[in-house]
Every structure is written in C-alpha cells, then in structure tokens.
Amino acid sequence: MIDKLEMFIALAREEHFGRAALAQGVTQPTLSAAIKQLEDQLGVMLVWRGSRYQGLTPEGQRALIWARQIVGDARTLRQEMRVAREGLSGDLRLAVIPTALTVVSEITADFGERHPNVRFSVQSKTSTQILSDLDNLEIDAGLTYLDNEPLGRVTTVPLYAERYVLVAKAGHPLLSGPVKWGDLGDVPLCLLTPDMQNRRIINQHLVEVGVEAIPRIEASSIIVLVSHVVRSNLATILPVRAAEIFLKGDDLGSVPLIKPDASHVVGLVAPHREPFTPVLASLLDRARALSEIA
Amino acid sequence: MIDKLEMFIALAREEHFGRAALAQGVTQPTLSAAIKQLEDQLGVMLVWRGSRYQGLTPEGQRALIWARQIVGDARTLRQEMRVAREGLSGDLRLAVIPTALTVVSEITADFGERHPNVRFSVQSKTSTQILSDLDNLEIDAGLTYLDNEPLGRVTTVPLYAERYVLVAKAGHPLLSGPVKWGDLGDVPLCLLTPDMQNRRIINQHLVEVGVEAIPRIEASSIIVLVSHVVRSNLATILPVRAAEIFLKGDDLGSVPLIKPDASHVVGLVAPHREPFTPVLASLLDRARALSEIA
DNA sequence: CGGGTTTGATAGGCATGTCCTATCGAAAGT
DNA sequence: ACTTTCGATAGGACATGCCTATCAAACCCG
Known part of the structure; x- marks a missing residue:
C-alpha cells in the first residue's frame, strides 16, 4: 500500500x-x-x-x-528507528535560495560538530521549488524567505534579516557613499532571473521608487553575477550575507543601499509533521540557537 | 507495511x-x-x-x-474516497460518558437529517476509555468532559456546561428548595462508580465543602441510579441534562444544587488529524452549530 | 496523409511474500 | 509433576509483485 x-x-x-x-x-x-x-x-x-x-x-x-x-x-x-539504532545519522537534504547559500555553512558547521554522522546534501533552488520539493518529500528542509510570499503548512525558524548592498568593481564612482534605490535608474546592472524571489524583491523596491529594472545580464547564480561585475562595469545588488564572501579581496567594493533600508527575513522551513524527527528537531533547535532574530 | x-x-x-x-x-x-x-x-x-x-x-x-x-x-x-464515491455514508463510532448519553440524540437527530446515509454506533464509556479508544482508532469521536482532566492531542468542540441537581422520590423532604452541597453529609446517596469522571467531579465538590461521600449504592449506569431512587429513599446527584428525561412523570423530583453553582463543560472530542475527513468535519460543524457555548 | 515515435495498457512467467495448519518448547499455574 | 498458556517455528498452498515483450492509440512531422 x-x-x-x-x-x-x-x-x-x-x-x-x-x-x-x-x-x-x-x-x-x-x-x-x-x-x-x-x-x-x-x-x-x-x-x-x-x-x-x-x-x-x-x-x-x-x-x-x-x-x-x-x-x-x-x-x-x-x-527515527534508524536514529534509535545508530544515533543521529543519515542524510539531511537541504534546498537553499542562491542568496542564502553562504549561510548554509554556518548551519552545517554548527550541526556537523554535534552530529558528525549526519551528511548534508545542499541544492540551490528557487523559493517556489523549495516549497514544492518540501511537499513532494524531495528535501527535508529549506532555507528561503519567510516574510514575502505565502509558504503553506510548514514550520519556520527565522535566521536573519537580509539587507542589501550595491556591489561594483573597486573604483566605481557610486562606491563613494551610500546609494539610494532611486539612484539606480541609469546604472547598468546584472541581476538574478525573475524566477528568483530575490529578484522579485529587488523589483518591488525599484518600482516603489519609480525605477524600472532592465538589467544587462540576468542569471540564476550569483557567481555569474559577481564574475560579470569583476570583468565589466556592471554593478549588482546583493544581500550583505551573499556579498561578503566576494569582498575579501581589493577588486570589488560595496555600499549600502538606502531609502528604504529594505530588509527581508530568511530562515529555515521544514514540513510541519508532528511529532518532529529527532534529526529535524535537532536541526530546528540549532537554527533557533544560531538565529539573529528573536 | x-x-x-x-x-x-x-x-x-x-x-x-x-x-x-x-x-x-x-x-x-x-x-x-x-x-x-x-x-x-x-x-x-x-x-x-x-x-x-x-x-x-x-x-x-x-x-x-x-x-x-x-x-x-x-x-x-x-x-474519504468512499465518501467521494457514495456521498456521506458509513459508520460513525461514538463513545459517550453516561451522563451525556441523552445529549447524543440531539446530535444524531440533527446530523442524521442532513446525512441520512450515515449510521451511528454509540457506546457508553468512561472518559478515560474514550481518550484511549480515540488513540487506538476504535472510535471516531467522543462526548466527554473538556475542562476537568487533561485530554491529549485532540480537537474539541464545547457543547454545553453541565449543572447539577439532586434527584429524589417525589415528596422527599429535601426537594422543597435548593440544596447546598454542604447539606449532603447525612443524605443517603447512590452515585456513579469512581472510575467515572462525573463521580470524581462530585467527589471534588463534596470534599471542597468538607463532606465525605459514602454512597449506599455505586453503579456505572445512571439507569441503575434512577431505578434505586424510584424504589427507595436514596437520592442521587445528576447533571440537569441527564436528569431531565427521568423527570417527565410525577414520581421523581429535583432541586438545584448550589454553593457552589458547579459547572463543567462537556463537548465533542475527535482525533486531531489534518485535514479533517468530510464526515468528521461535518460532525464538528454541526456540533458547533448546536453548541450552547461560545 | 502516412510512417515513425511516444505513451500507457496488456499478457505471460518467475520470484517473493503472505497466510494458513500443525507442532514445539518454555514458562506459569495448580 | 502435570497441565495449561503463550509465543516461535516449519512446511505448504496461494496471492502478489515485478519483470520482459508486445500491442494499440494518439501524436508528430515532413
């Protein structure tokens, strides 16, 4: 059956x-x-x-x-019976929106230390795909936006509030100080494709200040965006957490995007299934401990 | 599997x-x-x-x-698939505490009118048995106390608040006016057995006013209690709803029990299983419509 | 319009699983 | 010590599951 x-x-x-x-x-x-x-x-x-x-x-x-x-x-x-047999072990399948990919390592590092026998499998997906994969039992948990679009019947743990910066090649004229969303009208941009919720969020903010976003380049991976920024005069808009990893060297610079100080909550989503699996309970628990948000 | x-x-x-x-x-x-x-x-x-x-x-x-x-x-x-095939039909298994047995007909009458193909099976059980049968999938819903002892993971619909009367043979000296719980110290009583929650509730109230209940007769059925009241000088304590049906004739009388004006909520309990079955959803729906309590 | 492709249904055969009856061995009751 | 109770085991009949091969209908495309 x-x-x-x-x-x-x-x-x-x-x-x-x-x-x-x-x-x-x-x-x-x-x-x-x-x-x-x-x-x-x-x-x-x-x-x-x-x-x-x-x-x-x-x-x-x-x-x-x-x-x-x-x-x-x-x-x-x-x-759960396997856990009873072997302790916390097995695979934990995560799907993550591109702009939160750098955050995964925080979770896996913390969790992996406590439960060395648990293997992670991480996939980059759109927020819509994450919710559908959760329904279809293809993943155990996801990392996505919690506050922008409806989620359905899931358990959520907020992790951090995304804030946005403009990223461009070092020396780019806009990098001298904070940039307003309204100033982006004529700036050549590369952005994520519109199937990504991040892009839809950025579009919202641009529309709110009367700017239409017509990026020169669209891609579904932020690696592609950043490579273009490095090699051309294009700028891109990224969440701070996603941008940080690319700003270690001197070739790129970033400035906060202001007016408004946009912020969107990103967190863990898991199927709402009671009672919780030990592994999942443990993951949610660690996520709560790591959370920057009350 | x-x-x-x-x-x-x-x-x-x-x-x-x-x-x-x-x-x-x-x-x-x-x-x-x-x-x-x-x-x-x-x-x-x-x-x-x-x-x-x-x-x-x-x-x-x-x-x-x-x-x-x-x-x-x-x-x-x-x-649910059978319902899709044949409309609302099938058996609905209810378990009910003795003191709420007369209320069942209100529910079945109302529900049966709307869904003539649904058959009911009603069993008299203790509140503890009802909860355990619910767990063991032996019944579909129960009618029991909602506010006195812990219930577990169930959906509840409050139906009415039980209030208590003293029932005795017509002409019994106590029937002249309201009786206080504290007056029952020397009154010969017959009561439900202590495995019934109703009896435990009555015991609570008696203890609160410093009276010890040592009934001459204990039984697990209110029919037995009432027959004894009819044929002897014993009195009994019953919820109004349970007593009404026996008070149609002239041979029995009842007076409210006061100080305190005890009241306990009785209602429908069903397993908390999402989404709800059409039959169960319908039953809960009718119960809410019939409820005397907000 | 006609040959090729795609898609799901059907047929036949083998392996596995399921459930029965009969029986056994250990423990508890007397 | 004898009997009873209880669960495990053995062996055989039957059902189910899954495979390969094949079919028929619909679709596609020049």
Missing part, C-alpha cells in the same frame, strides 16, 4: 508514467499496475485516463494530500 | 499475541511473523521478547505513535 502511494506521488510529480516509474526504480508496467490497484482498492479514479497522462481527478488530488502525509510519516518512522 | 502496523497497534492494545491476532482476523503465527518482519524492516526491537508478552521497548513506544498516525491517515484516506 505505502509503495503504491509512493508511486502515486511520483506520478503526480512527474506527470508521466514512464518517468515516474524510472524515478521509483520500477518499470512502467509495474507503476501502471500499482496505480490501477490503488484505484481499485480505493474504489475511485485517481488519474484521468487517455492515451497519455492527463492530470489527476478531483479525488486524485485529495488522495494526493493524504498520500503525502502517509508516505512522509512512514519515512519519518523508518528514519 | 500498513497491515503490519495495524497488527502492531492491535498487539500494543491487547498486550497479547493471540488476542491481537484474533482482533485482526489473522492467526497467531501470522501476527507473530508480521511483528518480527516489522522489527526487521525497522532494524529495532519493538517488543520485549520472552515466553509471553512483556510490553513495548522504548523504540516500540515511539514507533507506536507513528503507527497510529499512519494507520489513522490511511483509514481516513479510504473513508
């Missing part, structure tokens, strides 16, 4: 029998049969049938919610 | 392999094997092994929490 629910979740995620089967490590006929049996056992159609996948029926969508709950709890049970 | 968890829950409840097997409709070797396989799959011992059942290991107790969650959710999924 639980295996079938897992396959059902995979099918809903992949929207394709073959890919879902591949993801589950079974063949397509096996997955097809599993879905059919699930439908028989529950006595309802879950998937619109045709010659190809055509989405879930309303019952299927409702069943999906429970399937996620059940499969998630079953995994938690197994994980 | 889910079947094995069901058997595990049954074993924890029955504390006996044979009885648990019987309850699950399988033979004892099958249940033994299932538990062993569960232990293998989870990699931990769940049950203290000996020549007989000796309780759960700590891991077993922890696993039991998740097992209940998972099995409960799986049942809910099945039930």
